[in-house]
Amino acid sequence: MKKGNTWTIISKEFARFFGDRQLFFTTVIMPGLLIYLIYSLMGNGIQKMVTEGQDEVVTLTVENMPQSMAPMLNAIDSSLVVVEQPFGDDDIARLEEKDINAVLLRFPEGFDQLAIPEPGQPVPNVEIYYNSTNNASSRVYYTLNAMLGNYNRPFTVNVPQSEEQRFDQASEESIGAMIWSKLLPMLIIMMLFSGVMAIAPSSIAGEKERGTIATLLVTPMRRNELALGKIISLSGIALLSGISSFIGIALSLPKMVSGEGVDYADLGFHYTTSDYFALLLVIFASVLIMASAVSILSALAKDVKNAGTMVTPFMLVVMLAGLLPMFQNGAAESLLVYLIPFYNSIEVMVAVFAHEMQWMPVIVTVASNVVYTGIAVWVLTRMFNSEKVMFSR
Amino acid sequence: MEEILTVEGLSKTFTLSRKQQKIERTAARRKTAVDNLSFSAYRGEIFGLLGPNGAGKTTTLRMLATLIRPDSGDALLDGCSVVNSPAEVRGKIGFLTSELKLEDFFTPNYLFDFFSRLHGVDPDTCAQRKAAMFSRFGIDRFAEVKVANLSTGMKQKLSLVISLVHNPEVIIFDEPTNGLDVLTARTVTDYLQELRAEGKTIILSTHIFSLVERLCDRVGVIIDGRLVACGPLAEVCDGLSIEDRFFEMYKEVKGGDE
Numbered sequence: 001m002k003k004g005n006t007w008t009i010i011s012k013e014f015a016r017f018f019g020d021r022q023l024f025f026t027t028v029i030m031p032g033l034l035i036y037l038i039y040s041l042m043g044n045g046i047q048k049m050v051t052e053g054q055d056e057v058v059t060l061t062v063e064n065m066p067q068s069m070a071p072m073l074n075a076i077d078s079s080l081v082v083v084e085q086p087f088g089d090d091d092i093a094r095l096e097e098k099d100i101n102a103v104l105l106r107f108p109e110g111f112d113q114l115a116i117p118e119p120g121q122p123v124p125n126v127e128i129y130y131n132s133t134n135n136a137s138s139r140v141y142y143t144l145n146a147m148l149g150n151y152n153r154p155f156t157v158n159v160p161q162s163e164e165q166r167f168d169q170a171s172e173e174s175i176g177a178m179i180w181s182k183l184l185p186m187l188i189i190m191m192l193f194s195g196v197m198a199i200a201p202s203s204i205a206g207e208k209e210r211g212t213i214a215t216l217l218v219t220p221m222r223r224n225e226l227a228l229g230k231i232i233s234l235s236g237i238a239l240l241s242g243i244s245s246f247i248g249i250a251l252s253l254p255k256m257v258s259g260e261g262v263d264y265a266d267l268g269f270h271y272t273t274s275d276y277f278a279l280l281l282v283i284f285a286s287v288l289i290m291a292s293a294v295s296i297l298s299a300l301a302k303d304v305k306n307a308g309t310m311v312t313p314f315m316l317v318v319m320l321a322g323l324l325p326m327f328q329n330g331a332a333e334s335l336l337v338y339l340i341p342f343y344n345s346i347e348v349m350v351a352v353f354a355h356e357m358q359w360m361p362v363i364v365t366v367a368s369n370v371v372y373t374g375i376a377v378w379v380l381t382r383m384f385n386s387e388k389v390m391f392s393r
Numbered sequence: 394m395e396e397i398l399t400v401e402g403l404s405k406t407f408t409l410s411r412k413q414q415k416i417e418r419t420a421a422r423r424k425t426a427v428d429n430l431s432f433s434a435y436r437g438e439i440f441g442l443l444g445p446n447g448a449g450k451t452t453t454l455r456m457l458a459t460l461i462r463p464d465s466g467d468a469l470l471d472g473c474s475v476v477n478s479p480a481e482v483r484g485k486i487g488f489l490t491s492e493l494k495l496e497d498f499f500t501p502n503y504l505f506d507f508f509s510r511l512h513g514v515d516p517d518t519c520a521q522r523k524a525a526m527f528s529r530f531g532i533d534r535f536a537e538v539k540v541a542n543l544s545t546g547m548k549q550k551l552s553l554v555i556s557l558v559h560n561p562e563v564i565i566f567d568e569p570t571n572g573l574d575v576l577t578a579r580t581v582t583d584y585l586q587e588l589r590a591e592g593k594t595i596i597l598s599t600h601i602f603s604l605v606e607r608l609c610d611r612v613g614v615i616i617d618g619r620l621v622a623c624g625p626l627a628e629v630c631d632g633l634s635i636e637d638r639f640f641e642m643y644k645e646v647k648g649g650d651e
Contacts (some may be wrong), residue, residue: 008510016498185553210494215556218458218488219511220480316499 005221009229010236016197017237027198028244029238033189035248043252047147056136058101060144061087066111073105076143079136092129101136104129105144130221178355181330185349186322187249188242189342192287193318195241200234200294201307209303213390227295227380231373234291235284242283275352278362283325284351285369286345290318292376299383299390318342331361338364341372394437397563397594398457402466402567403430404477405452426452427464428618434596434611436562439589441609442598443639449618450598451544454567457596458488465589470563484512492569495548497541501532504540504555512559519558526554530580546577553581564588566597582608602636614639616646 018024057079065073073082081085086102094100106127108114114124130141137146172351206212216226271279294311301307321343331351338344351357383389405427409417417424427585429447434440442450446650453459457468459479467474473481495504502523509519527533530550534641535543549572569585570578585595585608601604605626610636614625621642622629630638 005511008507012507016496020498206496210496211490211492212494212496214455214458214488214490215461215493215508216511217460218483218486219508220484220513221511222480287472383463387455391455393462 005225006229006232008221009226010130010233012231013203014232014236017233023199027195027241028278031194031241032244032246032248035191035245035250039249039252052134054139056101057081058103058136058140059083060103060105060140061085061091062107063087064107064109064111066107068112069107072147076140077146080140095131095137098131098133099259100131101134102130103137103144111210146200174355181350181352181354182326184353185346186319186326188246188283188349189286189318189322189346190244191245191249192238192283193290193315194245195238195348196234196287196290196294197311197315198236198241200291201298201301202304203234204295204298205301205304205307208299208301208390217384217390223384224377226380226384227377231291231295231377231380232290234295235287238287239284241379242287271352271355275355275357278357278359279349279352281362281366282345282348285366286342288373289341289345289369289376292373292380296376296379296383299380307325322346331356335361335364339368341369344368394438396433397436398440398470398596400430400432400453400457400466400554402469403453403456403463403468404428404465405449405456405461406464413532425454425618427456427463430615430618430620431466432613432620432623434563436594437589438590438607438610439585439595439597441605441612442596442615443602443605443612444601444615445643448599450615451567452618453490453615454598455489457633458486459513460567461481462488462550484559485562487557487559487561487565488567489569490567491549491555491573492567493552493556495540495552495555497538499564500537500539501527501543501551501554502536504551505558508555509558516561523558524558529584530554535594546574549573549577550580553584561593563594563596566595568599569597570599584628585633588592600635602639606633614642616643619646621646 060082063086108124190218297310298307338361456463505523552619
């Protein structure tokens with residue numbers, strides 16, 4: 001095969017892509033930027049919700065304070081001011097004002113002397129009035145609720161006796177790795193596919209729609225050079241889009257999953273050079289197979305609009321495959337799984353992010369994807385030769 | 394005269410989809426688009442394939458351009474078979490259809506270079522030919538303007554130019570003046586005559602009688618995929634205008650049903 005013509009096709013597709021600032025921005029810059037901004041904003045928002053109100057002083061008004069409760073309530077934290085006095089409906093109504101950091105707690109009279117009721121008898125009721133839209137008020141309510149919920153029970157469950165005591169024996173690293181292996185493969189596949197979707201449907205269907213496909217096909221260039229040129233150029237562009245998205249994820253994840261000061265490595269995000277190399281290989285193999293499949297669909301389509309319609313169901317299937325790691329524990333063990341296109345890439349990514357990467361599945365995945373791409377080039381070549389596919393309306 | 398194109402028994406049948414069956418109002422699953430077509434064209438002439446829409450003109454030209462493969466028969470173009478040596482044939486022809494719409498994003502300069510590379514034209518020859526052709530068609534002033542910003546006429550001229558980047562011996566032109574404004578149509582027909590004067594062979598399809606009368610040295614009349622007449626224009630017309638002669642033949646084939 002003459003390399004020159006394939007390169008001519010690749011360089012034309014690249015010239016088209018890189019020369020169109022709008023297309024370049026929406027395909028390469030925007031995905032990464034948007035992911036970074038959205039995830040960062042979400043992370044900041046969540047963090048703000050969690051931390052807001054933690055240091056604000058809250059007035060806890062207690063009516064009928066039981067003697068047994070006073071030391072516990074006074075020891076909750078230093079930002080809580082406990083006032084013992086009765087309160088009425090006006091005080092309760094004032095809680096509606098969002099900026100009042102207050103909680104009202106009413107015990108039944110003689111709380112300490114109340115016997116545990118027999119089954120079927122009325123149960124003494126403790127009333128806690130608070131405002132759930134005020135973070136400080138809400139925080140104190142949940143603390144009180146938890147404290148009173150355990151009051152007077154014959155046993156507690158998993159209350160640490162020291163700061164070091166842990167009941168979940170999984171390491172923080174393996175918990176983090178499990179989260180990454182469930183989330184990231186789907187995200188990466190989505191990003192790569194969105195890169196392919198941005199350009200591939202119009203690449204061949206556009207040539208058919210404009211009639212330029214005939215002008216290309218009457219040149220001495222061989223059909224397989226055209227097919228290979230199209231698939232490689234689309235893969236390259238999709239890869240750029242995927243890298244942009246990956247950078248966006250990598251930069252925004254610390255903000256998404258943890259507050260400032262949390263060691264990212266503790267969450268399992270410390271991968272070896274081999275892991276990254278395997279990831280890069282499998283991403284490249286995934287992009288090849290995606291570009292191949294979408295190119296074939298694009299060649300089958302009558303026009304660009306039709307190509308978009310044909311690719312959408314296919315994209316949904318790939319997205320569903322990306323969701324599968326959510327419902328499984330670790331990567332598949334059977335090597336046969338790594339022969340299934342698209343799903344094999346997802347499984348390798350699961351293994352990499354779960355710190356379970358082995359080279360054989362990676363090799364099988366990359367090799368099978370390269371073989372599938374070769375088959376796709378052959379199919380696309382046949383399609384370029386088919387008047388029914390190229391010229392039917 | 395030197396025979397440069399020999400078409401022998403060219404046939405092509407298509408399978409109709411259900412949708413096409415409905416449109417064509419037929420229960421037949423197959424349609425013969427071109428039926429045992431044979432004709433010749435000579436170096437330095439304009440040969441016109443005249444026929445109504447759906448007669449098989451475009452299918453014939455696409456087979457000659459190696460875009461589709463005949464079911465049977467063959468065509469030898471400058472000694473190369475469209476069936477057995479399509480790559481060689483492609484190096485000798487320029488194919489242009491009026492349906493061509495160039496990609497808006499690129500400039501005439503880029504497109505000329507791109508198609509020259511695909512045709513294997515060396516950079517020096519490409520530069521010389523580009524300068525000459527851009528100047529001939531007034532594209533030189535717009536060489537760096539994107540196709541999107543060119544006038545319709547200029548886009549059509551550019552389509553013609555990029556189909557001929559490699560200076561082919563045979564130019565296959567499907568409906569050359571379809572959709573062209575009058576000025577561009579004139580430019581194109583004038584250029585086809587210039588190419589003939591240079592010794593190039595032009596095979597064109599059309600349903601426009603005046604175009605045949607003005608341009609063609611020889612003509613083949615094609616109706617329902619079959620060649621019903623072929624020869625020098627005067628011979629085919631037999632003393633009538635091409636229009637009157639065509640309708641005579643059409644009635645003979647269709648049994649008076651127009």
